[in-house]
Amino acid sequence: MSQVIIFTNSNGGVSVCTPTGEISIEEVLAKDCPAGAIIVDYDSLPSEHNDFFNAWELNGAAVIVNLAKSKNITKDRLRAERIPFLAAQDVAFQRALEEGKDTTAIVAEKQRLRDITKLADEATTLDELKAITL
DSSP, X not given: OOEEXXXXXXXXSEEEEOOOSSSOHHHHHHHHSOTTOEEEEGGGSOGGGGGGXXXXXXXXXXXXXXXHHHXXXXXXXXXXXXXXXXXXXXXXXXXXXXXXXXXXXXXXXXXXXXXXXXXXXXXXXXXXXXXOOO
């Protein structure tokens, strides 16, 4: 089982320092890490939730994943993912107008894409957040 050094960084997140093995992990801790840094087993990190790495927080000697931060990360992901879909719907809408066709379905799809971030607010677990897709 390998070990790493973890500490709270200046952004309030968790930094993980993985020593190269050239010197002992204790020497790296003393030489290169800030006060409060600790050595933990790598397997204790929430690796199944790497999608939310920027939501990691240090809670004593454990790394937890902050759900509120994870919701914001999910919203940002969804906003980025929906850009090309909204653009495609804009084109479809314009074409429908030019051809005198009904735009009801296009308008509904655009609204669904805009509202997709609301699903993140309703999620209660990280798995629910990961499952939200366009």
